[in-house]
Amino acid sequence: MLNIGCHLSISGGYAQMGRTAEKIGANTFAYFTRNPRGGGKPSPDPDDMAALCTFLEEHAFKPLVAHAPYTLNLCSDKPNVREFAESTMKEDLSLLEALPGNYYNFHPGCHMRQGMDAGIHMISDALNRIMTPDSHTVMLLETMAGKGSEVGGRFEEIRAILDRLDLKDKFGVCLDTCHVFDAGYDIKGGLDSVLEMFDRSIGLSRLRAVHLNDSKNQIGSHKDRHEKIGQGNIGLEALTRVITHPSLRTLPFILETPNELDGYQSEITLLRDAFEKHSC
Numbered sequence: 001m002l003n004i005g006c007h008l009s010i011s012g013g014y015a016q017m018g019r020t021a022e023k024i025g026a027n028t029f030a031y032f033t034r035n036p037r038g039g040g041k042p043s044p045d046p047d048d049m050a051a052l053c054t055f056l057e058e059h060a061f062k063p064l065v066a067h068a069p070y071t072l073n074l075c076s077d078k079p080n081v082r083e084f085a086e087s088t089m090k091e092d093l094s095l096l097e098a099l100p101g102n103y104y105n106f107h108p109g110c111h112m113r114q115g116m117d118a119g120i121h122m123i124s125d126a127l128n129r130i131m132t133p134d135s136h137t138v139m140l141l142e143t144m145a146g147k148g149s150e151v152g153g154r155f156e157e158i159r160a161i162l163d164r165l166d167l168k169d170k171f172g173v174c175l176d177t178c179h180v181f182d183a184g185y186d187i188k189g190g191l192d193s194v195l196e197m198f199d200r201s202i203g204l205s206r207l208r209a210v211h212l213n214d215s216k217n218q219i220g221s222h223k224d225r226h227e228k229i230g231q232g233n234i235g236l237e238a239l240t241r242v243i244t245h246p247s248l249r250t251l252p253f254i255l256e257t258p259n260e261l262d263g264y265q266s267e268i269t270l271l272r273d274a275f276e277k278h279s280c
């Protein structure tokens, strides 16, 4: 079975996200741990989180992929911005202890003209302070489009961060199809060779989740504008090859396409059908 879900709003609480996911045919999902545009520390109701935990177990959900606010930057040129990112991630990890066994996905950061190398060092140093040996959450570095000074637009950059981490088994990678395409990796025409490159530089065993998005832009555009499945420059055929690929097919796939719930539901149905057709 295809493991798929979409980005959901946390505004109705934790248990509500589980019920919504099930209603639209999802068996995993993503959500922002807090308002990405700022806001203070969330104080969720422990009973609500426990209710989601039970729901996920009863409905045999696959690991969730919680998303850190995308405004966080572990390698900013401003120390207070770096510190804020670090303390927010620490807080989020401690909140996630109430939902053990899931993923916490984040954007590596933007080095802001300090250079790629400096960025990689700041990110890995921060991650070594953030992660603890007793954490029940695996943090996932997201592959990026290489927009501006983004770190993580090349697989080698992700590898360089991972290489410097102390608690290596507490980290993995989330591959975003729109981002890698925009970064210049031809997942449309040459998925196998892109995955070979990924395997050589990072290792496919580190790949733990996929953000499944089409792209509004052309390959190598470094833009990062998501499109609905089948309506962008990657296309449904190529995205079907992604979800059915022997190295990927058991991973959780998360849609971050420009949709409301009904649009997500249609995409989930479309992709489940494509997956089943390919499998028989």
Ligand code: FE
Residues within 6 Å of the ligand: 067, 070, 106, 107, 142
């Ligand atoms: Fe992301």
Ligand code: FE
Residues within 6 Å of the ligand: 142, 176, 211, 256
């Ligand atoms: Fe993404």
Ligand code: ZN
Residues within 6 Å of the ligand: 176, 178, 179, 224, 225, 226
């Ligand atoms: Zn994106």
